[in-house]
Amino acid sequence: MKRGFLSFLLFLMILAGPVIALNFGGPNVMDWVNTRMAMFTAQEQPAGLEETAAEPALEDPFQWLNDRPALREVFIPDAFTSARYVSVEKIVPFDDLLQSGETSPGNDQLALYAAARAPAQLIEYCADVVATIGSACDVIYAEARENRDGDWVMNGRLSYIPLADLGTPQTVENGQLLTAKVALPFTGDLAPANEAQTRIALLQQAQAACDVLRAELGNCVLARVSFDVEILWITDLEVLPAGTNPQRLDATAEFAVYADPVQIDSAAFADLVEATLDPI
Amino acid sequence: MSNDRRQEDFAERLSRISKERGGAGGSAGPERDMSDFDYNVERGSHPIRNGIIWVFVLAGLGAGGFYGWQALPDDLKAMVSGGQAEVTAGDPQDIAETDTMSNAGPIFASPAVLYAGDEPLTLTVVATQVSLPTQNTATGAIIPIARNDDCTLRSPAEGEKVMGVRIENALLPGPLHTFSDAQMVGQVLQNVEAVTQDGADIATDMALAGTKTSLDVFLTDTSAPLYLVLQNMGDGIVWNLHAAADVSIAHVALIGADFSGVANLPADTSVEALLVSDFLPPYQNGADDAPRDCMIRPWRTPQSDWIGSLKSEAGSLTDRNLMLSYSKGYAAYDRWYTQTLGVNARANTVTARDAAHVLLGPVPETPLSYRPLTGQDIQMVETDHLMTGDFETRIAAVAALQDDLLRAAVGGDISALDPAAVERNSQ
Numbered sequence: 001m002k003r004g005f006l007s008f009l010l011f012l013m014i015l016a017g018p019v020i021a022l023n024f025g026g027p028n029v030m031d032w033v034n035t036r037m038a039m040f041t042a043q044e045q046p047a048g049l050e051e052t053a054a055e056p057a058l059e060d061p062f063q064w065l066n067d068r069p070a071l072r073e074v075f076i077p078d079a080f081t082s083a084r085y086v087s088v089e090k091i092v093p094f095d096d097l098l099q100s101g102e103t104s105p106g107n108d109q110l111a112l113y114a115a116a117r118a119p120a121q122l123i124e125y126c127a128d129v130v131a132t133i134g135s136a137c138d139v140i141y142a143e144a145r146e147n148r149d150g151d152w153v154m155n156g157r158l159s160y161i162p163l164a165d166l167g168t169p170q171t172v173e174n175g176q177l178l179t180a181k182v183a184l185p186f187t188g189d190l191a192p193a194n195e196a197q198t199r200i201a202l203l204q205q206a207q208a209a210c211d212v213l214r215a216e217l218g219n220c221v222l223a224r225v226s227f228d229v230e231i232l233w234i235t236d237l238e239v240l241p242a243g244t245n246p247q248r249l250d251a252t253a254e255f256a257v258y259a260d261p262v263q264i265d266s267a268a269f270a271d272l273v274e275a276t277l278d279p280i
Numbered sequence: 281m282s283n284d285r286r287q288e289d290f291a292e293r294l295s296r297i298s299k300e301r302g303g304a305g306g307s308a309g310p311e312r313d314m315s316d317f318d319y320n321v322e323r324g325s326h327p328i329r330n331g332i333i334w335v336f337v338l339a340g341l342g343a344g345g346f347y348g349w350q351a352l353p354d355d356l357k358a359m360v361s362g363g364q365a366e367v368t369a370g371d372p373q374d375i376a377e378t379d380t381m382s383n384a385g386p387i388f389a390s391p392a393v394l395y396a397g398d399e400p401l402t403l404t405v406v407a408t409q410v411s412l413p414t415q416n417t418a419t420g421a422i423i424p425i426a427r428n429d430d431c432t433l434r435s436p437a438e439g440e441k442v443m444g445v446r447i448e449n450a451l452l453p454g455p456l457h458t459f460s461d462a463q464m465v466g467q468v469l470q471n472v473e474a475v476t477q478d479g480a481d482i483a484t485d486m487a488l489a490g491t492k493t494s495l496d497v498f499l500t501d502t503s504a505p506l507y508l509v510l511q512n513m514g515d516g517i518v519w520n521l522h523a524a525a526d527v528s529i530a531h532v533a534l535i536g537a538d539f540s541g542v543a544n545l546p547a548d549t550s551v552e553a554l555l556v557s558d559f560l561p562p563y564q565n566g567a568d569d570a571p572r573d574c575m576i577r578p579w580r581t582p583q584s585d586w587i588g589s590l591k592s593e594a595g596s597l598t599d600r601n602l603m604l605s606y607s608k609g610y611a612a613y614d615r616w617y618t619q620t621l622g623v624n625a626r627a628n629t630v631t632a633r634d635a636a637h638v639l640l641g642p643v644p645e646t647p648l649s650y651r652p653l654t655g656q657d658i659q660m661v662e663t664d665h666l667m668t669g670d671f672e673t674r675i676a677a678v679a680a681l682q683d684d685l686l687r688a689a690v691g692g693d694i695s696a697l698d699p700a701a702v703e704r705n706s707q
Contacts, residue, residue, distance in 0.1 A: 008333060011337075012336065012340060015337075015340040015341070015344055016340065016344075080701070098691075099691055102691070105688070105689075108461075108462060108465055109465055109685075109689065111469060112465055112468055112469045112472065112685075112689045113688075113689045115469055115472045115473060115476065115689075116472050116686065116689035116690040116691075116696075116697060117689075117690065117691060117696075118476060119476055119696065119697055119698065119699055120690075120691075120696045120699060123699045123702065126701075126702035127702065129702075130702055130703065130704040131704075134704065135703070135704045136701050136702065136703050136704065137701060137702045138701035138702070139476075139698075139699060140479070141476065141477055142476040142477070143473070143476070143477060163704065
């Protein structure tokens with residue numbers, strides 16, 4: 001009786017295997033079959049080809065990233081990518097976009113002029129980036145729009161090549177890309193002013209946190225720093241000292257690490273980032 | 281003689297054992313079903329247990345078969361079943377547009393002819409001595425048509441028959457470029473954003489404004505003077521009319537999103553034009569169903585064989601919204617059309633997304649003589665810029681205009697659109 005029951009269980013397990021594989025386990029069976037077929041056919045090289053001595057292939061130090069596009073965008077150390085940038089914002093009256101003596105175009109061309117001049121306006125912020133976290137910086141995205149005050153808001157993404165060593169993500173086995181975004185803390189009641197020295201200090205603060213994370217986890221990339229500009233209300237300015245910059249920065253940073261999920265998961269990484277930036 | 285009784289004794293023991301087991305001496309009793317596992321225990325009947333086991337087995341087979349079949353690619357399923365792949369089944373992403381059917385309706389590329397019949401019709405049946413236009417076709421004079429700024433189309437007169445063509449794009453090349461200042465600013469802004477947001481190349485990826493297309497309209501309906509309503513949503517079209525003998529064209533109304541024109545127009549035929557952007561805001565999904573006094577965006581009502589409809593049925597939310605937009609837009613357009621022209625928007629009207637040749641009326645018994653655009657005057661909706669001549673000359677003129685505007689917008693040097701990267705050691 002017991003033997004019969006065991007046989008029946010074994011039969012059900014054999015039956016359930018393909019069902020799980022096809023529907024619930026996630027693996028793409030056809031891809032798996034195709035991959036195996038490709039490997040098999042690749043091994044069957046024409047005999048003539050074997051007679052030619054193969055040139056030694058140049059070793060790509062970042063070869064391990066080439067099969068991992070999402071990781072590559074974050075960790076490739078010598079290229080501008082869309083996954084690693086500083087987001088900046090500049091708000092200016094339209095007349096500030098014009099050169100000395102240049103007449104303003106008609107209203108139907110304001111958006112065109114602002115959009116066309118946005119990259120030149122935004123690349124000035126690259127000075128902050130190469131002074132702190134980057135060995136090179138480039139504008140990879142720029143847009144312009146008119147706000148309700150009639151000023152022009154220019155948003156840009158400054159991709160950068162990291163100055164700091166990113167660590168050794170290639171030594172992590174079965175790793176997982178973890179990201180955590182936090183607001184960069186500041187002292188006092190007033191958010192930092194939108195000025196070069198403030199932005200530089202914030203970038204340094206973010207990079208210092210990334211250095212600590214790298215020491216702890218073996219690697220870290222400052223994937224994104226965002227500087228969103230807030231304009232103080234006149235009523236707020238009235239109680240502040242004269243000459244206070246009405247443009248304040250809402251700064252956030254996003255950190256990325258490639259880590260063993262057994263060692264640390266997303267929630268634990270987010271906690272670690274919070275603790276690193278605000279250790280008290 | 282022997283006194284050995286061993287054989288008799290053995291026979292007696294056998295007989296006794298047989299009796300103890302219920303046998304009746306040497307007589308054959310009823311046969312008993314014995315268990316395979318427990319010796320001398322009678323096999324029991326377990327219909328409930330066995331039934332449950334079989335239910336599990338069959339359920340496993342059924343579930344495995346069902347999910348396994350669902351997991352197979354459509355083409356493999358079609359091959360196994362010997363049928364054709366069902367385009368309505370599976371993921372909406374698997375439902376692809378074809379050369380003749382798009383998300384938004386059929387495509388009639390030359391030499392196919394769009395007409396009211398169901399059977400395929402080719403150009404050779406409709407026209408003879410065909411000389412299709414090219415980008416370099418030299419036309420006659422360009423005669424300006426002033427736009428109707430009041431949305432007051434002439435009403436069809438008593439006895440006139442309203443016939444229409446409603447498409448998005450024409451598929452024959454146009455012999456001219458024409459565009460407004462606003463269109464040029466919009467095109468240059470698009471080009472700028474392509475560079476600054478999508479990484480397009482300033483030198484090679486700049487699109488030009490003012491491209492026009494053309495389309496043949498063959499007219500064979502002689503039942504009444506015709507009131508033609510030529511409608512499209514895409515780039516402007518030069519509608520080239522080919523009227524059979526005895527066809528009378530009383531009036532032509534052009535309704536479109538761009539500047540269009542008409543060629544081979546009889547001398548006594550009146551023409552007027554409505555430009556969608558004069559009366560409606562820019563196109564937005566779902567924004568055209570509100571009642572308006574001048575709802576002239578020429579929507580077409582979705583059909584069940586459109587790829588967009590099939591994707592919508594398969595669960596695509598984007599296509600469902602798009603089809604809903606077409607439906608509501610058509611309802612609003614039909615309301616305006618009916619109020620203005622006295623017939624609904626389907627009446628005597630052929631529709632497709634794209635077409636190269638259209639037939640309004642019965643299929644001719646003998647092909648019409650084709651009237652090429654070459655040397656023909658074109659009545660064209662007037663706007664700020666008009667370029668004629670060969671294609672290279674025209675696009676050079678458009679590019680020069682756009683280049684001047686772009687330089688002014690950038691502030692001089694166009695390379696400022698994509699400034700050089702900043703190096704740390706260059707600071």
